[in-house]
Amino acid sequence: xxxxxxxxxxxxxxxxxxxxxxxxxxxxxxxxxxxxxxxxxxxxxxxxxxxxxxxxxxxxxxxxxxxxxxxxxxxxxxxxxxxxxxxxxxxxxxxxxxxxxxxxxxxxxxxxxxxxxxxxxxxxxxxxxxxxxxxxxxxxxxxxxxxxxxxxxxxxxxxxxxxxxxxxxxxxxxxxxxxxxxxxxxxxxxxxxxxxxxxxxxxxxxxxxxxxxxxxxxxxxxxxxxxxxxxxxxxxxxxxxxxxxxxxxxxxxxxxxxxxxxxxxxxxxxxxxxxxxxxxxxxxxxxxxxxxxxxxxxxxxxxxxxx
Numbered sequence: 001x002x003x004x005x006x007x008x009x010x011x012x013x014x015x016x017x018x019x020x021x022x023x024x025x026x027x028x029x030x031x032x033x034x035x036x037x038x039x040x041x042x043x044x045x046x047x048x049x050x051x052x053x054x055x056x057x058x059x060x061x062x063x064x065x066x067x068x069x070x071x072x073x074x075x076x077x078x079x080x081x082x083x084x085x086x087x088x089x090x091x092x093x094x095x096x097x098x099x100x101x102x103x104x105x106x107x108x109x110x111x112x113x114x115x116x117x118x119x120x121x122x123x124x125x126x127x128x129x130x131x132x133x134x135x136x137x138x139x140x141x142x143x144x145x146x147x148x149x150x151x152x153x154x155x156x157x158x159x160x161x162x163x164x165x166x167x168x169x170x171x172x173x174x175x176x177x178x179x180x181x182x183x184x185x186x187x188x189x190x191x192x193x194x195x196x197x198x199x200x201x202x203x204x205x206x207x208x209x210x211x212x213x214x215x216x217x218x219x220x221x222x223x224x225x226x227x228x229x230x231x232x233x234x235x236x237x238x239x240x241x242x243x244x245x246x247x248x249x250x251x252x253x254x255x256x257x258x259x260x261x262x263x264x265x266x267x268x269x270x271x272x273x274x275x276x277x278x279x280x281x282x283x284x285x286x287x288x289x290x291x292x293x294x295x296x297x298x299x300x301x302x303x304x305x306x307x
Contacts, residue, residue, distance in 0.1 A: 008064055010243040013053055017077065017240065024090075024120040025051040025077040027109045045108075047086030049177060052078045052123070052193070055185060056168040057245040062220040063199070067164060068238035070218050071193060076240045078121035080189060082179065087122040123189060125179050131165075131187040141169060142186050149198060149212040155271055157212060159205025164194040164218065168242060 020026045028050060049055070053076045058064045068076055081087040092103035099106060101115075109116050134145040143166040148156045161167075170185055177185055196215040200206040203223035206213070210225070217225045224232035 008241055008244045013243050022115055022117040024116050027114055030112050047082040049080040052076050053240050056170040057243045059246055064241040064244050066218045068241040069236045070224055073240050078123050080123050083126045084124050087124045125188050128188040128192045130183040131191040142184055151212055157209030159201040161199040164197040164199050165190045
């Protein structure tokens, strides 16, 4: 049976992955360091970072479930490797192109009493075109400095929570992983998976903000809006999700959030004043035009009377 989402610790997610008998991710999770060290040919595992689902954590059940549904289980179970060399080392082939199940990851699976059937995804960090923009200042998580979306009138959509790429907190031992070019997991892996995916509180918020959604959006109550007009309806029940770690917000963060909300209210007030001023200006311009028309008519009559 599937436990409630409130129990989604990292250990629970690992247990669930291990239980997927014919999965490459299951083999990786079952391969303890002791087991690998006892196998002289297990060095192909050295540059395997792990399954996507275990890269980091999120802070709420709803976010965990929503992001898992958006990616789908095939991507949540995808293996992350540092390089193409590491990825292709996971499999060896016979001369006729069939998989040699006596080598590499398939051999490890067999030693564990498992097998790997079907295809599985491998994400190569060095093959990803990384995010090239700015990062948040003094942020050990190196969150991307993406501008908030804005509606045509210039205001931030109601219910906008943030960008998914910044809402997964990398584990401590994953924060320091770098490609040969010096790029970390957020600007490579997470940016490749989520891009500029927006997160909203509700479907209603997401739908009302559709005019400023360019790269897809999700809502915490299960809405999924993908790129190019594709909407995912219905509901799912993902079992492989990001682990949940509830973070305590510091007093400084609470104060900062309070100031942000105050500034948002102030901005809304300014936008309201601008709208009212624009309406008044339109009325004044209309009056001016009417006066100008009357004046021109009067001048035409006056010039006619002089002839």
